[in-house]
Amino acid sequence: MEKFDTFTGLVAPMDRANVDTDAIIPKQFLKSIKRSGFGQNLFDEWRYWDHGEPGMDAAQRQPNPDFVLNQPRYRGVQILLARANFGCGSSREHAPWALQDYGFRVIIAPSFADIFFNNCFKIGLLPIILDTSALDRLFDAAKSTEGYRLTVDLQQQTVTTPYNESFTFEIDTFRKHCLLNGLDEVGLTLQHAEKIKQFEINRHNEQPWLF
C-alpha cells in the first residue's frame, strides 16, 4: 500500500444519499479476477448511456454528459463529496478499487456503510466523515466554484478550503498509522503469530468441535 501524504486535490460533488456499491461498480465487472482496471467502469450505469460489459472499449462508449464526473471541469478529480450512507450494499472491494483506479484518494461524506468504510482503509483510500452542515457548505462551494480544491492533511486530520477554513476529522489511531506508513496489515498481524497459535490451542481444548 502506498503511503498517504498530504495533498491538494480537485473536488467533485455527488449529491445523492445511499449511493450503493452496485451503482459504484455494477456486477458485470465483478467477474474480473484482477484488482485493477475498474476505474473505466466506475458508476457505469450513470456515466454512460449505453450498457457496459467487460472488455468494451471506453472510447466507443456514449457518455452521459449530465453525469457529474463527465463534466470537463471535474477531469482529474481526486476528492469526492458524497451524502449519507455512501457505499451501502454489497461488500465488494471492487467499489473502492474502482474509485481509486479512477483517481480518487479521498471520499468525504456525513456517513459511510460499515463494510465499505473498512474496505477503503485496506487499500489506502481515505473515507472522511464530516458533519452535514460542513458538507452542505463544501457542496455549495464545489458546485459554484470551478476548479475548487481541498487540502487533506492526514497527520493533522484536517480538510482545508482555499480560504484556509479547516474542518477536523476523526480517525482511528491504528488506521492512521497504517495509512501514513503504507503498512501491510497481514504482515503486522503475523507479528502476533505466536499469540494466534496459543489462542488456537486453548480454543481447541475448550471447544474441540470447532476444529
Place this chain on the structure above:
Amino acid sequence: MQTLYDKLWNQHVVHIESDDPSSMALIYIDRHLVHEVTSPQAFESLKLAGRKPWRLNSILAVADHNVPTTDRSQGIHDPISRLQVDTLDQNCDELGITEFKMNDLRQGIVHVIGPEQGATLPGMTVVCGDSHTSTHGAFGCLAFGIGTSEVEHVLATQCLLMKKSKSMRISVEGRLGLGVAAKDIALAIIGEIGTAGGTGYAIEFSGNAIRALSMEGRMTLCNMAIEAGARAGMVAVDDTTIDYIKGRPFAPQGELWDRAAAYWRTLHSDDGAVFDRTVSLDAAHIKPQVTWGTSPEMVTTIDSVVPDPALENDDVKRHDMQQALNYMGLQANTPIAQISIDKVFIGSCTNSRIEDLRAAAQVAKGKHIAANIKLALVVPGSGLVKKQAEQEGLDRVFRAAGFEWREPGCSMCLAMNDDRLLPGERCASTSNRNFEGRQGPGGRTHLVSPAMAAAAAIAGHFVDVRKLDT
C-alpha cells in the same frame, strides 16, 4: 451482565492494542466461507506474498454468483464467468480447500449451504467476502461480510483486525398475523430505522415473535440486517437452533455434541444486559411489505399507496424519492395493489430455503401465473433444498402453475448469470436489494416475501396474501 454480542466478541479476542474497549482488536475467525467473486484477488495476493492458508479446515468454498440455473451439463457458456469459477476450483484444488463444485448435489448459495451442512455453528465467528454473511447470525454466532483484502487477511492469519461495534436490540413481541413472514418483519424494521439505522451496530433480534420463528425465518431476518446497515445480526440460541443443527454433516456428534450443546445454551444476552440502542416492534401490527423505490427503506404495506415526495420536508430525501419514482416508473399515490409486474423471482440467500419454497407453493397450488407474467422463476438455495422440494412435490406444483424450476445459485438476485430483468421490466422479488440495476440494467425490483411473490405471479399485480383463499 453481557449481551450475546459481548459474549461472542470476548470469546474471540486474540490481542487488543490497549485497555480502551474501542481500540483495534485481533479477532479469531472460526469459519471462513469462500465464493468465486471476492476471492480470486485474495488468493493471488496470498500466493504473491509466499503465504499459505493458516487453517485449511476452517474454509468451505462454493461457486454461487456466476453459476447458470439452467442445464449445467455443458458447463458455463460465458467465458468470463467460467474463468472466475475455474479460478476458484483451481485455487481450492491447489491448496486443498474443501469445495462443493458446480455439479455437486451440495452446491448452492454460500449462505444456504453453511447452515445446511452444519458448517455454521453457534458461538463461531463466521466470515465471507459477501455482505449477506450476517445470515449466519441466526445461529447465535458472530457473522459478518468482509472485503477481499480481509479475505486475504483471514486466509493468511485466521484473524481480522477490527473494532467492536455498538449493540442494538430489536425486540419484536406478539404474534405475527397469518400470511405475514420473517421477510415482512425485516422490511418493517428497515422501514422503521432506515438503511443506515444499524450502521456501526451489531443487532440482536429478540422477543417472542423472533423465538417463534423457524431457523429459516431467523436466517431471512439476519440476512437483511445488512440492509439495515448492520454488519452483523444475531439471534440467541434456543431449542429451535439446536434441533436444526443436530445430525448435520459438519456438526459434532456423540459426547462432543452434548458438550457443544451445553455451551451453546449459554449464548444469549443476560437479563439486564445493556444495549446502546433498543427498538421495539409489535408483531401484530406488521403487514405484508412491498418496496416501492430503489433502497430497501423505501418500503410500505400492501394496503397502502406509493408515497408522495411533495410531502417530504427534507430536500435530499425528497430529491432521492423523486429520483426513485422516476427510475421505478411509478406515480405518487398509486395503490400498491394496482402495480402490475412482468417477472417474479423466488430465490436468493434471503428466501430460497425449503420453508420459503413451501410458502410460495402453498399460494401457487392449483393456480396459474397471470397472462402478463413473462417469467416466474423459482431458484432453490442449494441442490439439497431442490432435492427435498422435489421429494415434497413442490417442483410439480410450481411447474403446473407456470413457474420455471431451476438449478441452485444466486441467480436473479444480482444477475451475474443469465437470469436478469430487461430495461423497464418490473419484478416481484424475494431477494434483498432493490437498487438501480441490481437485477439487470434498468430493471425495477420490488422486494416481497415468498408468499407475496407467488401471489403477485398468480394475480399479475401485487395482492394482499392475507386476503387469498388458499
